[in-house]
Amino acid sequence: MTDPRTTGWLARLRERGVIRVAASYAVIAWLALQISSVVLEPLGAPKWMMTALIIAAAVGFPVAITLAWFLEIGEHGIQVDTAAEGVPRPTARGLRHYADAIVIGFLLVAVVVLLVRQSDLGKPKLPDNPAIAVLPFENLSGDPAQDYFSDGLAEEVLDRLGQVPGLLVVSRSSSFSFRDQDVDVRTVAERLGVSTVLEGTVRRDGRRLHLSAKLVDGKTGYQVWSGSFDREVNDVFAVQAELARAVIEAIVPVARGSAPVLASAAPPTTSLRAYDLFLLGRAAQNLRGRDGLHRSVEYLEQAMQADPSFARAQAALASSLVLLLHYDRDQPRDETVPRAEAAVFKALSLDPNLSDAQVAYANLLRDTRREGAEDAYRRALELNPSNAVAWHDYGVFLSFQEGRDEEKNAATRRSLELDPRSAITWTNYLNSVLRPGGATYRDEVRRAITALADVPDALVRLGSMAAMSGYPVEALQFINAAEASGIPTAMPSARMYFTALFPWIDTDPDRVARAAEAVLDDPGMRELALFTLIDDQGLRGQEAPLRQLFTDLGALRGADDKPLNAVMAFWYSVFGKYEEAARSLAIAEPIPERPTVGGLGSSIRNTQALPALLRVYRATGRADQAGEIAKRYLAEWRAERPKSSDESNFTWVDLAALEANEGNLDIAVELLRQALRWSELPPGFQPRLPWFRSLEGHPGYDALVRERSARIEKVRAKMLASTHAGKPPPPVRR
Numbered sequence: 001m002t003d004p005r006t007t008g009w010l011a012r013l014r015e016r017g018v019i020r021v022a023a024s025y026a027v028i029a030w031l032a033l034q035i036s037s038v039v040l041e042p043l044g045a046p047k048w049m050m051t052a053l054i055i056a057a058a059v060g061f062p063v064a065i066t067l068a069w070f071l072e073i074g075e076h077g078i079q080v081d082t083a084a085e086g087v088p089r090p091t092a093r094g095l096r097h098y099a100d101a102i103v104i105g106f107l108l109v110a111v112v113v114l115l116v117r118q119s120d121l122g123k124p125k126l127p128d129n130p131a132i133a134v135l136p137f138e139n140l141s142g143d144p145a146q147d148y149f150s151d152g153l154a155e156e157v158l159d160r161l162g163q164v165p166g167l168l169v170v171s172r173s174s175s176f177s178f179r180d181q182d183v184d185v186r187t188v189a190e191r192l193g194v195s196t197v198l199e200g201t202v203r204r205d206g207r208r209l210h211l212s213a214k215l216v217d218g219k220t221g222y223q224v225w226s227g228s229f230d231r232e233v234n235d236v237f238a239v240q241a242e243l244a245r246a247v248i249e250a251i252v253p254v255a256r257g258s259a260p261v262l263a264s265a266a267p268p269t270t271s272l273r274a275y276d277l278f279l280l281g282r283a284a285q286n287l288r289g290r291d292g293l294h295r296s297v298e299y300l301e302q303a304m305q306a307d308p309s310f311a312r313a314q315a316a317l318a319s320s321l322v323l324l325l326h327y328d329r330d331q332p333r334d335e336t337v338p339r340a341e342a343a344v345f346k347a348l349s350l351d352p353n354l355s356d357a358q359v360a361y362a363n364l365l366r367d368t369r370r371e372g373a374e375d376a377y378r379r380a381l382e383l384n385p386s387n388a389v390a391w392h393d394y395g396v397f398l399s400f401q402e403g404r405d406e407e408k409n410a411a412t413r414r415s416l417e418l419d420p421r422s423a424i425t426w427t428n429y430l431n432s433v434l435r436p437g438g439a440t441y442r443d444e445v446r447r448a449i450t451a452l453a454d455v456p457d458a459l460v461r462l463g464s465m466a467a468m469s470g471y472p473v474e475a476l477q478f479i480n481a482a483e484a485s486g487i488p489t490a491m492p493s494a495r496m497y498f499t500a501l502f503p504w505i506d507t508d509p510d511r512v513a514r515a516a517e518a519v520l521d522d523p524g525m526r527e528l529a530l531f532t533l534i535d536d537q538g539l540r541g542q543e544a545p546l547r548q549l550f551t552d553l554g555a556l557r558g559a560d561d562k563p564l565n566a567v568m569a570f571w572y573s574v575f576g577k578y579e580e581a582a583r584s585l586a587i588a589e590p591i592p593e594r595p596t597v598g599g600l601g602s603s604i605r606n607t608q609a610l611p612a613l614l615r616v617y618r619a620t621g622r623a624d625q626a627g628e629i630a631k632r633y634l635a636e637w638r639a640e641r642p643k644s645s646d647e648s649n650f651t652w653v654d655l656a657a658l659e660a661n662e663g664n665l666d667i668a669v670e671l672l673r674q675a676l677r678w679s680e681l682p683p684g685f686q687p688r689l690p691w692f693r694s695l696e697g698h699p700g701y702d703a704l705v706r707e708r709s710a711r712i713e714k715v716r717a718k719m720l721a722s723t724h725a726g727k728p729p730p731p732v733r734r
Helices: 008-015 018-039 047-070 094-118 144-161 172-178 185-192 233-251 253-264 272-287 290-306 311-327 333-350 355-368 373-383 388-398 405-418 423-433 439-451 456-468 472-484 494-501 503-507 511-517 526-539 543-557 562-574 578-588 609-619 623-640 652-661 665-678 699-723
Strands: 071-074 077-080 131-134 196-205 208-217 223-232
Touching: 018 047, 131 144, 131 172, 131 185, 144 172, 144 196, 144 233, 144 272, 172 185, 185 196, 185 439, 196 233, 208 233, 223 233, 233 272, 272 290, 272 311, 290 311, 311 333, 311 355, 333 355, 355 373, 355 388, 373 388, 388 405, 388 423, 405 423, 423 439, 423 456, 439 456, 439 472, 456 472, 472 699, 511 526, 526 543, 526 562, 543 562, 562 578, 562 609, 578 609, 609 623, 609 652, 623 652, 652 665, 665 699
Parallel strands: 131 196
Antiparallel strands: 071 077, 196 208, 208 223
16 A cells, blocks of 8 residues: 555655745744844834835745755755655654754744743733833934934924823923933833833935834833834824834733723824924923023924914913923013913814913913813813923922912922922922831931932032922932932032031031032133132121132122122121111111012022111111011911921021011020921021120020030931041031
8 A cells, every 4th residue: 555645745845955944944034034123223224124025935936846856865965855755765863854854943943932922921010000111212324413302203203102091101391301321221210210111213215214213111111012103294293193003902800991082183283394383382392491491482383384283382382481480581481471372272273172282381371360270270280191291390389379289299299200200200209209218208218319310510509409498418318319320410509509508517617618619610610619618707706808709709709799799798797887887788788578588599698688688777777667667568478388397398487587687586485496307407597697696595495505516416427428538527506
């Protein structure tokens, strides 16, 4: 009987090794294409190269089959196969003898890989409450001028994801702060507090657009999902919708039912030119500053000329105009407000469900009449719960409303979750939400340092805030972290400023001088250094060096410089040189129309300028005017005082200085006591100043001075331990 395995076409194909070659070719070609799809794009290879490889693989298959039919590999090498059917083939030795087993093994591996990739095996477990950060997409076009376009794509996807219930989406300002940084995805996720990170690359080549993206698990660094999109540039909105839908389906199973809504949403504009101008306008808006906002307005107005029905451009224009009122003092309000109103009303008429338009409307109302602002904020947050700007601005709005601290704090916390690398949000959070000095405060300081480890300017800003709040150890931690980043900071005066604020300068007369002299040769720092030295010499009672510093600054700024004369008037008053102080006051004109505690500047001479001014007036025949000023200021300040010292970081020391200056000793002592309850070392509480010397002998005040000295010792010990100084500090002089 004839063996069926030796008859028919299947047997002939097997005899001649065609099946073996076909399977081997398929496996090798598949592996080669998989590797190419991963490697070629990061190398910047043109997209036609991948297409060419696919075509070559397809064309090569019949060639390989043909060669396998006519040729055979035997012990004598490659030979033409002329053997008749059923005749034994040449014998193969070595690895060729096991070719069938090797091919089958490769096939099994390929099948397993495909099954794993199509299943959830090996993928990270999805979080119950997912949070995502969208990093700026890398521009592969070779033209830096196209960065705005790749950024815009990422922002649009971010905005779409923000509309998904249950998904926390970190704001642009935080996620884009990692631009051009070689930071591991897991580090990014840790600093932003997210579970997943979306990365992407964009190539815009003429009318073609290629976008590749991948979703990465923040804990493991493993890829959760990846995809590529090739479209005409006109289809950019379809690409955004498809990408957003794919990401939602990958990490938010509960939202899959609503994902098609995003994919089918109408494009925001039909004009590619309008969209380009909108992206340029929004990029300029994100830069803030006077010049950036003016450029933003120009771009956005051009976008509306290209497409008057582009609601997002109208809303962005309204936002830029409102911001200009804060960043450009020369911006005419009577012209800007109507322009902003027209833009925001047009945006809302075109799309009342646009969250950004509602925020712009709310901010406009907040800055004009306030009525209706809260409803607009709430509507904006309903439309996009991940709108960090809306949460932040709503928190600012609530800070002006009495009895709404809990709501304000909740809004601030939510804003921080969505924008964890925002210095201003961290400032609001640490300064308003938390009680400084407690264990929670110190824990959150450490968390802020982790989140902003590579943003030294933000760390320095937070350090300044901690210093002014009276927490020198935490302030020094921020400043040390900024210096440890190795990134140049725009605030090189931080350590000098910090050194000048606190009372342990009494133990080292040269400390401030060394910090200031280190930057005296820098033209941009010289004036600030001299002002710092003035305060140092003044607090130490060194009148002669003080006068020399005034002379040096006068040579730089001019004898009629108002800020300089205000400083001179303050310290002349402290030294009892009232006639000289009066001459400086005549130039400085230091009285504000309305008192603002702590709002006249950051140094002692600014926040306690009023007591000095009143002393000058009384010593130069203007006692009645001094009494009227003091009465008016005290009445307004007392009305603004909170009921409990735990409710606010109000500047108790400045109030105490004025009350002591006016002879209200018991009130002044109580205010200083509240200041020491609130902060560790209030920097403005300097017993050498004359208004505080008037309290000497009061039993409550003397106890506070002893408490202050004891705290200085403790703080200096903490600082010594944290900086590993080589010798103990000298004792504090009482």
